[in-house]
Amino acid sequence: MAPYVVFEGERRIAAGGKLDVAVAAQARLAEAPEASLLIFDPEGRQVDFDLRGGPWDIALRLGEGDAAPRGRGRPKLGVTAREVTLLPRHWEWLAAQPGGASVALRKLVEAARRDSEGPDRRRAARDAAYRFASVMAGDRPGFEDMSRALFAGDAEGFLARAAEWPTDIADHLRGLAAEAFEP
Structure with missing residues (x-):
């Protein structure tokens, strides 16, 4: 990171x-x-x-x-209660799962996180690089070409455009975008 x-x-x-x-x-x-x-x-x-x-x-x-010490209870474990709205058939299915609705929902969320981990990481890296570049290089020559290359997954084009900018900006931008081009 x-x-x-x-x-x-x-x-x-x-x-x-x-x-x-x-x-x-x-x-x-x-x-x-x-x-x-x-x-x-x-x-x-x-x-x-x-x-x-x-x-x-x-x-x-x-x-x-x-900071002040936390009170007793589950928040210390990172558990947060929130409201979830589901159809009755969803609640019935969840209630029938081993461990109940909470366990089943946690398992479903973890499975979805694992399945989307790579694409989510690439998207986050691309978005971080674009946000930084917009502020630090949005008015520099090659910004639009760099952006196109970034969103097209063209690492070579991205690196070529970023190399034209001041070293510190280009270095940080490359660091932010590193995971954007992973397979």
């Missing part, structure tokens, strides 16, 4: 976890308050962090500092 990354213009100034990138952005702004920084998440989305205070304050706001 690609890291969080912060760019100043076309130069990557930091990459890593959320907190590392936020602290690096804060340090750069302390050196050059007029600097224009863009931070991207691993999915290629531009994100904003509240950079006020010290690293401890930033960590708490990003959810990476010490």
Whole structure:
């Protein structure tokens, strides 16, 4: 998975976890308050962090500092109750399954996730690369050709277009798109 990354213009100034990138952005702004920084998440989305205070304050706001302990119960296991609307014949079938409706639904969801894992991963990588490129290179020559190649699964054309751009942008873009071209 690609890291969080912060760019100043076309130069990557930091990459890593959320907190590392936020602290690096804060340090750069302390050196050059007029600097224009863009931070991207691993999915290629531009994100904003509240950079006020010290690293401890930033960590708490990003959810990476010490937090209050959780209460007892199933949420600690990651279980979330939600409403599902099904037809009566679906409920009847689920009720007849070993372990009941919840177990059957979990098995169905896991099977569907396994079946679609490759296409979903390729689509996510393609979308992340496009989001990042739109912000960082949307006005650069070759952007439309790069986009066509990306969505057509043409790795060679994609790499050729990206190679024409500044090194840091091209490197990060290649990292985001790496899984988009897997078979």
